Amino acid sequence: MRTSRASWHKNNSSAPVRKSTSVMRPSVLDPLFAPVSSLPGIGPKMSKLVSSLVTSQPDREATIADLLFHLPHNVIDRRHKPGIAYSENGDIVTLDVTIDRHMPGPRHGKAPYRISAFDDTGSITFVFFHPHRDWLEKMFPEGERRIVSGKVDWFNERPQMVHPDYVLKPEEAAAMPPVEPIYPLTAGLASKTLQKAIKTATDRVPTLPEWLDDAYLRQTQWPDFAEAVRTVHLPQEQSDISPEGPYIQRLAYDELLASQLALALVRANMRQLGGIARKPEGRLQKAVIAALPFQLTDSQKTAISEINQDLAEPVRMLRLLQGDVGSGKTVVALAALAQVIESGAQGAIMAPTEILARQHYASMLPLCEKAGIRIALLTGKDSQKQRRITQEKLDAGEIDLAVGTHALFQGSVTFRDLGLVVVDEQHRFGVHQRLALSAKGKGVDVLVMTATPIPRTLVLTCFGDMDVSRLTDKPAGRKPVKTVSASLDRLDEIIARVGAAVREGQKVYWVCPLVEESEKIDLAAVEDRHRVLEQVLQQRVSLVHGRMSADEKDAAMTAFKSGETRVLVATTVIEVGVDVPDATIMVIEHAERFGLSQLHQLRGRVGRGDKPSSCVLLFKGPLGETAQARLNIMRETNDGFLIAEEDLRLRGGGEILGTRQSGTPGFRIAQVEHHADLMETARDDARLILETDAELQSERGQALRCLLYLFGRDEAIRLLRAG
Incomplete structure (x- = not known):
């Protein structure tokens, strides 16, 4: 259905003026974008409960579409x-x-x-x-x-x-109802209330234009969108809600296609915006590599060469650098930055936390000094005067490389000529922020780093718009970490062993889990463990947790790094990127509460020097099947990519990318473990669409615009020149 802006306004002159973001939304979708409070029986209080259940943004009222994408997980056959x-x-x-x-x-x-x-x-x-x-x-x-x-x-x-x-x-x-759907619920929301609201919502599903390719639809024999939604919510058989059945397959494919098409549009837009071909002699890059106290691994050399090729093209680079904990991503990033800085532009590194930003700065500073690169650290603690001076230097081009947290660069920081942004730990950082960043310079290239080994299917899902480089070798001298598991009943014995290791001069991390329900309990648990260790070991122990100020965390980390303290008790704050090369023991308490990737990340904090290292997984029995499988895998392998594939199999993709809920991140219907093959097809389909109808102007193109709006991917539509 074609809907031009002009005709929309003409037909809806009495309608309230919409925000500019949704002015272009085809009016056929209006029933699905009505708020849930427009349903009978859903007053303000119920609307809040329903919204918290079916959307990931608690401050937004859910729409009818949000409600319909909340699928039943089982049925009762009456x-x-x-x-x-x-x-x-x-x-x-x-x-x-x-x-x-x-x-x-x-x-x-x-x-x-x-x-x-x-x-x-x-x-x-x-x-x-x-x-x-x-x-x-x-x-x-x-x-x-x-x-x-x-x-x-x-x-x-x-x-x-x-x-x-x-x-x-x-x-x-x-x-x-002969067959009754059963939905995930939230406290205070009765099953009958939700069922009634969803049943009314299914009556409001309009007939939408078909956005799937005719031949593919015939081949799969899937129903249309409206029939699929109605059948899943009003099932006649258990098979109607099976992830492998035609109804959920249809909806999962719609969601995946919306995602892959949005990513392809972002990618095409970045290419259209044009990049700058950066082909310096490579003098600075060679100087940085020569200043390293070790030889590059083969995969580091390959990644640097791939990045250099990207930079030399007049097209914006958008590359994901995947490398296990300690595989040397920062060195590759600095080599890339050197190339861009030599061409006369500036670089920026964005880290998810201040601890990590400081660490990047500390590890790069000596290399930058040797190579003649002017580097500066921006933190939230800088005084206004300090920040003003740094900003003036950035504007004058007197700083080549700025290091800071994501939040700093999303704000008012400006550059004379920003050429390359390196984003660390991408999964905490979405497509929209990337677009905002690229607006801070002309033809800005983007390199994204993650220490989370991501299985290929998830790379397609979340980073479908990127080229990928993988660092697969460990730097020379790295020893595998010996991993053992032990019951918490043996706590006293473990503490005694830690004491013996500390007396020999070793350094130890002791990690306590976060129990999300109560920060107070977490705090008590971590502070309690800290107190016990100080008493038993009869020495000062460092403590780091999320409620401490940045200064307190820094002081605790500095004491541990310098050797003033030999034991650091922490919550998972230390999961990402903390670097203390002479730490050799990692104790993880209640290991059964952590996801595999998190356990692997934490284990990667030790074994960074030349001494043998070990990781102790303390668990409280009896263990469930999944927890048992996790601990077994951790004992058997140090290979992050293998662990990530297993994690995906055991948990779904949410945990791997740091989003807490199970299932595939950013998706409400599609599940990697059931729909991986559909993801590949959706990616190919999205590429073909852009090759044949880049502006989505054909009849199918107009229908695809409906699809993008329906699944909340309207940012991508704004990138279309025609709107």
Whole structure:
């Protein structure tokens, strides 16, 4: 459906003026972008609860589309009617019974209220706690028939049903759904309320133009979008909500196509904006490499050569540098920056935390001094005067390389001529920020680094718009870290071993987990462990956690680095990038609470020098199957890429990229473990679309605009010149 801006305004002159971002949204989508509070039964309080459940932005009211993308994870089949005597323990059944008699407990006692009933096969008791007697007498009149559905429990060889889900007169039986979808819920939101809202929302799904390729649709035999949504929320069979079934496959592919098309548009836009061919002699880069106290690995050499080729093209570079913990990414980044600085432009490195920004600065400073590169550190702690002086130098081109946190560069920092931005730990940093950054200079090249080894399928999902370089070798002299697991029952023994190691001059990290429910408990746990270690070891121990000020963290890290303290107790603040080469032991408490990639990241903090290192995974038993598998993998291998593939298999992609929920990051429907093949197809489809209809002007192109809006990828539409 074609909808020009002019016709939209003409047809909607009485409609409220929309924000400029959604002026172009095709009006056929309007029913799906209505707020959830427009549904009957969803008032302001319910709207807040529903929004917190179905969107990732708590301050935004959910739309009907958000609600429809909240899919059921299971179904209850209420067609199972075995009769009382043949109902198995734990089964959900529907029974046609005659009410026998009421057996209320004493009026003010805590005893439950019981009602007995029977059918041709036997008798059953319905049990209610905190009963409303009048209501129960009305719902279960003695001597009358009722259709009752719920879970049967056999207790002392007698069946009972606690708080049945449905109680209906025989003539009302049709009101009970034969197959009922079960949704993930949040505290305070009743299942029935959510089901009712979603059922009403399915009635509002409009017929949308088809954005899938005709031939592909015929080949897959998928339903259209509206039918897929309705069937998933009003399933007739368990198979209707299977991730491998046609309905969820259709919706997952739509979501993946929206994502891949948006990434392809960003990529094409960056290419259109044009880059600057940077082909210096390479003098500065050679000087940086010559200043290194070690030889480059083969994969470092390959990555530098790939980056140099990118920089020499008149097209913007957008490259992902993947390397396991300690594989030497920073050196590759500095070599790239040297190339750009020699061509007369400036560079910037953005780190996710201040600790990491300071560390990058400290490790690069001696190399930059030898090579003649002027480097500066920008931190949130700089005084206004200091910041003004640094800003003046950046504007005058007297600083070649600026190092700071993401937040600093998203703000008001400007450059005389920014040529290359290196973004560390990309998964904390989205496409929109990348676009904002590239606006700070002409033809800015972007190099993104991550120490999280990411499986190929996830690289496609989240970084589909990037070229990828991988650092696979460990720098010379690195020894694998010996990993053991031990029960927390052996805590005293482990502390005694740590004491012995410290007396021999070793340094130890001790990591306590974050229990998200309560920061107070976390704080108590980490402070408690710190206190115990100081008492038992009879020496000062450093402490780092998220509630400390930057100064306090710095002081604790400095004491540990310099050897004033030999043990550092920390929460996962230290997961990313903290570098203390002579630390040789890593103890991780409650290792069963961590994801595999996180455990691997933490383990990578030791084994950075030439001494043998070890990692102790302390767990509280009994372990679940997944936790057991995780600890086994950690003991068996040090290969980050292998670990990432396993992590994906065990957990879905969310944990790998640092987003907490399970499932594939940024996706509500698609799941890597079920839809990896669809991701490849969506990527190829998106490329083909851009080759044949770069402005999305054809009939299918207009339909694809609907798709991008529907899945919240409208930023990409703004990049189209025609809007």
